[in-house]
Amino acid sequence: MKEPFLDVGSLITQTQTLSDMELQSYLASLSSSQQSDFTASNVADAINSVKTVKQQRYNDMADQVTGADNNLTAAAYYVARTQDLKNMAGDIDEVAVKQLITSDVNHDLAGRQYEINEWANFNKLDTLFFMQVLFICLTFIAGLLFLMNNNLVSSSLFTLLAFLTAFLAAFTLITRARNTSVMRDSRYWHKLRFPQQQDPFPSADIDLTKACKAVNDDLSDFKGVFTGGTAKSPSGPGGPPI
Amino acid sequence: MADFCSQNKESINDSNYKDSYDNAQHASSLPNSGTGFSQVGSNGLVDQSAVDAYVTTLLSKANAAPPGDTDPDDVNPASTFADSAAALRANIGSEYCFYYKRYMYALQKVLLLAATSGMNLAGNADYNSKKKVAQDLNSKLNQLLQIMQGLVNARTQSLNTYYGTTTGVNAVNQDLDNARKSLVEHMDKLQSNNMEMDVRSSMIDYTLEKNSSSRNLLAIYGFMNIVAVGLLFYLYKSSK
Numbered sequence: 001m002k003e004p005f006l007d008v009g010s011l012i013t014q015t016q017t018l019s020d021m022e023l024q025s026y027l028a029s030l031s032s033s034q035q036s037d038f039t040a041s042n043v044a045d046a047i048n049s050v051k052t053v054k055q056q057r058y059n060d061m062a063d064q065v066t067g068a069d070n071n072l073t074a075a076a077y078y079v080a081r082t083q084d085l086k087n088m089a090g091d092i093d094e095v096a097v098k099q100l101i102t103s104d105v106n107h108d109l110a111g112r113q114y115e116i117n118e119w120a121n122f123n124k125l126d127t128l129f130f131m132q133v134l135f136i137c138l139t140f141i142a143g144l145l146f147l148m149n150n151n152l153v154s155s156s157l158f159t160l161l162a163f164l165t166a167f168l169a170a171f172t173l174i175t176r177a178r179n180t181s182v183m184r185d186s187r188y189w190h191k192l193r194f195p196q197q198q199d200p201f202p203s204a205d206i207d208l209t210k211a212c213k214a215v216n217d218d219l220s221d222f223k224g225v226f227t228g229g230t231a232k233s234p235s236g237p238g239g240p241p242i
Numbered sequence: 243m244a245d246f247c248s249q250n251k252e253s254i255n256d257s258n259y260k261d262s263y264d265n266a267q268h269a270s271s272l273p274n275s276g277t278g279f280s281q282v283g284s285n286g287l288v289d290q291s292a293v294d295a296y297v298t299t300l301l302s303k304a305n306a307a308p309p310g311d312t313d314p315d316d317v318n319p320a321s322t323f324a325d326s327a328a329a330l331r332a333n334i335g336s337e338y339c340f341y342y343k344r345y346m347y348a349l350q351k352v353l354l355l356a357a358t359s360g361m362n363l364a365g366n367a368d369y370n371s372k373k374k375v376a377q378d379l380n381s382k383l384n385q386l387l388q389i390m391q392g393l394v395n396a397r398t399q400s401l402n403t404y405y406g407t408t409t410g411v412n413a414v415n416q417d418l419d420n421a422r423k424s425l426v427e428h429m430d431k432l433q434s435n436n437m438e439m440d441v442r443s444s445m446i447d448y449t450l451e452k453n454s455s456s457r458n459l460l461a462i463y464g465f466m467n468i469v470a471v472g473l474l475f476y477l478y479k480s481s482k
Contacts, residue, residue: 080320086418110446
């Protein structure tokens with residue numbers, strides 16, 4: 001990056017020393033004003049040359065700095081926009097997560113609502129069943145009453161059958177109501193609840209003394225057969241080959 | 243060639259060609275309050291490490307350092323950086339122009355004196371003074387160019403950091419990709435849940451209709467039972 005005229009003194013000295021004779025004779029031939037014009041012209045040329053170099057160097061460097069700054073600005077904008085996108089995606093994701101939670105809650109609510117509706121419907125069907133039984137019973141009693149009025153059925157038979165029919169209706173009502181209120185599960189219609197079984201796993205209450213004695217008695221036939229060894233590896237005449 | 247100094251309409255003369263750029267109106271981009279680097283080589287170049295160190299200081303002073311990944315206080319860090327970097331460039335350009343005009347003035351004077359003073363240059367005080375000033379101004383111009391070169395190097399290094407494997411652009415891209423994946427996953431679940439919710443909703447509608455039907459049947463049988471009781475009562479009354 002060495003510039004022309006960095007050491008102006010030495011340059012002038014060199015120019016003075018190395019100037020050729022022709023130039024000296026040419027200068028000597030010029031008048032005073034012509035010499036001034038010639039000097040001014042040469043100085044102007046030198047100045048213009050330096051100007052050109054200085055401007056070119058500056059413009060080149062300014063372009064490089066501007067380009068580097070623009071590159072960096074573009075990268076910074078890219079990073080910032082990507083960061084914004086990431087933040088926006090994060091926000092949307094947060095909303096999605098909240099919706100998922102809400103959806104889970106709604107899912108449970110919908111499931112429970114379905115169970116409630118099912119239970120209520122079967123309860124209605126159960127009531128409907130009793131209503132049908134009651135209707136049949138009432139119709140049957142009415143028929144009997146009609147027959148009794150026409151002396152086709154005796155009064156005692158009517159009373160018996162009417163009582164049985166009323167009993168059937170009452171029995172149906174009571175058993176269904178008790179079944180629903182006591183045994184039926186409050187959540188699932190078809191599931192029944194039973195009293196909890198007490199002590200479902202009884203302890204192994206075994207008299208080991210008696211058990212061992214029984215085993216000994218059972219093995220009494222084999223006395224003398226097994227003369228030694230252990231239960232797992234008996235030895236003797238009848239024992240397994242070793 | 244475009245004249246970079248056309249904005250400067252200052253008239254340079256013997257009274258102002260030695261002025262310093264560093265004053266109350268504008269701060270110099272050269273170190274040591276505008277006087278330049280203290281250590282300059284014989285070839286006019288400043289040691290590169292000194293330039294790099296000063297560029298870091300200059301960027302910090304001008305608030306023109308590249309924005310980091312996370313700067314929550316700055317809403318638009320890139321725009322802020324672009325503005326401050328442009329201001330720094332403009333200031334350097336203005337200072338270069340300031341010294342450039344003075345250098346041209348001093349150089350012209352020196353050359354004219356050299357051309358008109360004959361062989362008695364060494365004893366010419368005015369010539370020696372202007373030559374010294376011209377040398378200083380030229381040195382400042384060269385130092386400014388070196389600082390600009392240092393700026394380019396610093397920007398290149400910052401760009402390398404921006405495009406590093408785990409920093410800057412790639413890091414935020416990775417973060418964005420992770421966020422996108424998470425979003426897609428949750429959206430899929432949400433869509434699946436929505437479908438399940440539709441099924442559940444239909445099931446609830448179905449149970450409501452069943453309830454409605456049962457209710458109607460109950461009403462009919464209730465009415466029929468009332469009729470049966472009435473019939474029974476009528477027959478009972480008629481039998482007496």
